Amino acid sequence: MHPLLKKDRENLQELLSQTQKVAGEYFRQQDTLAPGRFVANIAMETLPEKGIGAMATLDHFAKNFAGQIANSAGPRYFGFVTGGSTPASVAGDWLVSAYDQNACGSNDSIAPQLERQTIHFFKQLFGLDEVYFGSFVTGATISNFTNLALARQWVGLQQGKDFSHDGLTGAEPVTVLSGTPHASIFKSLSMLGVGRKSVIRIATLPEREAVDIAALEKQLIQQAGPVIVVANAGTVNTVDFDDLVAVAKLKKKYNFWLHVDAAFGGFAACSEKYAHLLEGINAADSITIDAHKWLNVPYDAAMQFTRHKGLQLSVFQNSAAYLGDPEQSPDFFHYTPENSRRFRALPSWFSLMAYGKEGYREIVERNCAAAHHFGELLKASEDFVLLAPVRMNVVCFTLKQDDLSAETIRKFLEAVRDDGRVFFTPTQLHGTWAIRAAVSNWLTELADMDLAFEVLEKVSEKLKKAQPA
Numbered sequence: 001m002h003p004l005l006k007k008d009r010e011n012l013q014e015l016l017s018q019t020q021k022v023a024g025e026y027f028r029q030q031d032t033l034a035p036g037r038f039v040a041n042i043a044m045e046t047l048p049e050k051g052i053g054a055m056a057t058l059d060h061f062a063k064n065f066a067g068q069i070a071n072s073a074g075p076r077y078f079g080f081v082t083g084g085s086t087p088a089s090v091a092g093d094w095l096v097s098a099y100d101q102n103a104c105g106s107n108d109s110i111a112p113q114l115e116r117q118t119i120h121f122f123k124q125l126f127g128l129d130e131v132y133f134g135s136f137v138t139g140a141t142i143s144n145f146t147n148l149a150l151a152r153q154w155v156g157l158q159q160g161k162d163f164s165h166d167g168l169t170g171a172e173p174v175t176v177l178s179g180t181p182h183a184s185i186f187k188s189l190s191m192l193g194v195g196r197k198s199v200i201r202i203a204t205l206p207e208r209e210a211v212d213i214a215a216l217e218k219q220l221i222q223q224a225g226p227v228i229v230v231a232n233a234g235t236v237n238t239v240d241f242d243d244l245v246a247v248a249k250l251k252k253k254y255n256f257w258l259h260v261d262a263a264f265g266g267f268a269a270c271s272e273k274y275a276h277l278l279e280g281i282n283a284a285d286s287i288t289i290d291a292h293k294w295l296n297v298p299y300d301a302a303m304q305f306t307r308h309k310g311l312q313l314s315v316f317q318n319s320a321a322y323l324g325d326p327e328q329s330p331d332f333f334h335y336t337p338e339n340s341r342r343f344r345a346l347p348s349w350f351s352l353m354a355y356g357k358e359g360y361r362e363i364v365e366r367n368c369a370a371a372h373h374f375g376e377l378l379k380a381s382e383d384f385v386l387l388a389p390v391r392m393n394v395v396c397f398t399l400k401q402d403d404l405s406a407e408t409i410r411k412f413l414e415a416v417r418d419d420g421r422v423f424f425t426p427t428q429l430h431g432t433w434a435i436r437a438a439v440s441n442w443l444t445e446l447a448d449m450d451l452a453f454e455v456l457e458k459v460s461e462k463l464k465k466a467q468p469a
């Protein structure tokens with residue numbers, strides 16, 4: 001063994017406690033560190049011929065780079081839809097690295113059984129029927145990809161084709177109907193060979209991102225063959241929900257695969273105030289829900305659920321060995337895009353065990369209350385305008401001025417970032433350049449929204465003054 005490896009192994013306990021100190025230092029400062037920061041390009045160092053050992057490497061990292069990491073796990077990072085990590089999930093995540101399981105097989109470890117247990121917990125949390133099969137993947141994008149791969153296979157089978165075996169060559173184009181699909185739907189369709197242009201955008205209700213059910217039905221009548229409907233349960237701009245009960249009714253009349261993208265909207269199930277938004281979800285053939293967003297576990301983790309476990313096996317099987325017996329419970333690597341897989345269920349298992357349904361109800365309701373409060377502050381202000389009602393945890397707003405462009409918003413948000421107390425990301429809603437505040441972190445309190453609003457007003461004043469009259 002190389003002497004540096006030998007030495008590091010001998011000093012492993014000290015290395016771990018030193019690492020814990022660096023992490024502990026970060027956790028202690030989470031309330032005050034800048035959520036986002038400008039980082040200049042760094043010089044690319046030459047790979048050392050002789051290593052410096054783990055302790056010196058940790059020191060090098062802590063001194064030179066740790067201070068420039070985004071505090072995106074802190075309470076005032078409102079960009080995208082970003083969760084932090086609960087204490088229990090960090091403990092679980094550290095152990096995942098320590099044990100370094102390959103959670104693909106099932107004949108050597110409890111890991112796959114704990115993954116099944118975690119999926120079972122989630123079905124209870126989200127109110128999903130027990131019949132759903134589920135697995136962990138890296139994020140909602142790959143969950144959408146996995147689920148749409150099943151949908152594609154189903155469409156083929158309706159036409160007597162096996163796409164998984166024969167490919168798409170010569171097949172009728174696959175069609176996807178959706179009101180306000182997330183960007184990852186298009187990316188998934190590109191990766192699946194179905195194509196981005198296979199999406200037919202269905203009209204949404206006036207001033208809404210939710211699909212117009214009558215328009216959806218009209219399109220379904222016009223379709224010659226079986227299609228895929230992507231319903232949205234929580235859009236990223238305004239957390240709008242398609243009427244899943246109405247979509248479920250259409251499913252009784254027309255032949256389609258129903259996929260529900262509930263990446264963070266699935267957490268509506270945690271609270272009696274919002275659970276009604278998910279009514280009808282059990283009609284779905286497949287469902288996407290993220291864990292690294294509102295569950296507040298470390299990246300990267302999401303779940304995919306389906307009622308068609310056998311179909312999933314036929315698409316993702318690693319070899320033909322299981323072909324004859326889909327009801328058996330073979331290893332996860334016959335169901336998921338990955339072959340080798342991190343034991344990424346464990347941080348979720350830790351967090352669900354540690355905080356239970358009640359803990360997640362509290363986070364969801366506190367985050368939504370914070371978003372509503374922020375919406376009220378913006379509504380009453382001179383400088384900003386709210387672009388949609390605050391339905392749950394996202395506030396979509398913009399500057400009160402006439403000549404809004406992508407550039408105006410970008411400059412404004414850079415000034416907000418450089419103030420160092422809050423971070424937002426831009427968006428476009430119905431053609432208007434805008435700003436989103438997504439509140440999905442377990443640490444966020446009402447006072448954080450007051451502070452965020454204070455920063456917005458200050459930056460707005462400053463930029464107004466800087467402008468030539």
Ligand SMILES: *Cc1c(COP(=O)(O)O)cnc(C)c1O
Pocket residue numbers: 081138139140141142144182184234235236261262263264290302
């Ligand atoms: C975030 C999000 C995704 C993509 O999720 P990743 O985890 O970033 O891959 C897909 N759909 C919706 C509705 C989302 O909010």
